[in-house]
Amino acid sequence: MLEELLIHKPEDPIQFMIEHLKQHNDDAPRICILGPPASGKTTMVTQHLHVVVLYAADTTLIERNSGKRLDPLTEEVYHTTFDWPSDVQIQQRLVKPDLSEEEMSKQLLEYHRNFPGVFQIYQKILRSINADQPCVDVISQALTYVQTQHRSAAPFTPRILFCGPPGSGKSLQAALIAQKYGIVNICCGQLLKEAVADKTKLGELVKPYIDNGYPVPDNMVMKILERRLNAPDCMTKGWVLRGFPRDIEQAERLQKACIIPNRVFFFNLPYESIIERLSQRRIDPVTGERYHTTLRPAPTPKIQARLKQNPKDKEDNIEKRVDTHHRNVRDLQEFYEDAFYVNADQDPYPIFEFIESCIIKPLPCKKIKCF
Known part of the structure; x- marks a missing residue:
C-alpha cells in the first residue's frame, strides 16, 4: 500500500487507502497491526480480522533502531546484536538506515500523541502485546489471539x-x-x-x-x-x-x-x-x-x-x-x-x-x- 501511495501520490491519501483496501475480496482476512516504530510490526503475520497493538519501552525501541543495518543490494535488514551476518562481504556493504535517534524520538512522540484516538476506535477488537520480548513469543501470542475466532470448516484461501x-x-x-x-x-x-x-x-x-x-x-x-x-x-x-x-x-x-x-x-x-x-x-x-x-x-x-x-x-x-x-x-x-x-x-x-x-x-x- 505504501508503494502505491509513493507511486500515485494521491491528493487524499486516506481515501486512496480506503479504495485500495476495498479492491480485495470481502471474505479475505483483514488485519490491522499497530505499534511504535521498531516494535516488530513488519514481522507479524496473522490470519483473521483483529487489531494487534505492539508496545515496548521507548529506550528499547531506540536501541533496536540504532542497531539496524541495511544491505543495499538485497534490502535485507540486520542488527548488530541479534542477527549479524557471518558473511564478511555482506558485513562490509551494510549501511546504517537514515533514521537518526533524534528523528526516532520525534516519531515516538507523535505516535504517543495520536494513539489514544486510535485505541478508542478499535478497543472492542484490539489486543495489546508486549513487544519487549523474543519475537517468537510475540508471534505466538498474536497467533493464539487470532485463532480464538470461530472459523468455518468450508474451504477458504487454499x-x-x-x-x-x-x-x-x-x-x-x-x-x-x-x-x-x-x-x-x-x-x-x-x-x-x-x-x-x-x-x-x-x-x-x-x-x-x-x-x-x-x-x-x-x-x-x-x-x-x-x-x-x-x-x-x-x-x-x-x-x-x-x-x-x-x-x-x-x-x-x-x-x-x-x-x-x-x-x-x-x-x-x-x-x-x-x-x-x-x-x-x-x-x-x-x-x-x-x-x-x-x-x-x-x-x-x-x-x-x-x-x-x-x-x-x-x-x-x-x-x-x-x-x-x-x-x-x-x-x-x-x-x-x-x-x-x-x-x-x-x-x-x-x-x-x-x-x-x-x-x-x-x-x-x-x-x-x-x-
Whole structure:
C-alpha cells in the first residue's frame, strides 16, 4: 500500500487507502497491526480480522533502531546484536538506515500523541502485546489471539504444496487445480527466472547462480518467494506451490516466515517410470512445444529432426535429481505430518480427482507454530 501511495501520490491519501483496501475480496482476512516504530510490526503475520497493538519501552525501541543495518543490494535488514551476518562481504556493504535517534524520538512522540484516538476506535477488537520480548513469543501470542475466532470448516484461501520427484506430474496437477479453483500457480524455479528477466536487485544477485547451474542460496529464494506469496492475489485467492521446499531446512524457513500450507501432497512415482517419462522428453527449439518420443511423438519428420533434449533430462542427471529428492523426502514427510500421499503412476485425471477430494476435506483443527 505504501508503494502505491509513493507511486500515485494521491491528493487524499486516506481515501486512496480506503479504495485500495476495498479492491480485495470481502471474505479475505483483514488485519490491522499497530505499534511504535521498531516494535516488530513488519514481522507479524496473522490470519483473521483483529487489531494487534505492539508496545515496548521507548529506550528499547531506540536501541533496536540504532542497531539496524541495511544491505543495499538485497534490502535485507540486520542488527548488530541479534542477527549479524557471518558473511564478511555482506558485513562490509551494510549501511546504517537514515533514521537518526533524534528523528526516532520525534516519531515516538507523535505516535504517543495520536494513539489514544486510535485505541478508542478499535478497543472492542484490539489486543495489546508486549513487544519487549523474543519475537517468537510475540508471534505466538498474536497467533493464539487470532485463532480464538470461530472459523468455518468450508474451504477458504487454499494454500497447497506439492512435493515429489522430478517427472511425477506436479506441474500438470498444479495447472489443473489453479484453473479449477482460480488460485495462483507458483513454480519456485520460474519465479527465480522472472526475477532475473525483470532485472531486479535480487534478480541480479540470482543471475550468476542460474547462469552457471548452481543452486540459488536459500535466503535469496525465500526473499523472492515471500514477496510473491504475500502479494494481494495470493493472499485473497490462495496458491499452489511446487519446487520449494526441497529439504527440511527450507521447510523450516517457510514456517519461520509463517508461510504455512493448509494442504500438502507428496507424489510417489517409481524410478523406472520417472526415467521413462523424462529421458524421452524433447523440445522443439522453434516453437517451444514439448514432445515425448513414445507418449507424444512429433507430428512430422521435419519437426522430429529438429527436436532437442534438455541436458537435465539425460539419465545421469535424472538419477542425481531423484537421489537428492529421496535423501530429503523422509524428513519433509515427518515435518508435514498431515500430508496426503499421491500415487502418481497413473493417468492424470484420477490423480486430480484424488487431490480435489483432499482439498475440500476439512483438516482437524490444531495450533500452528511459527518460529
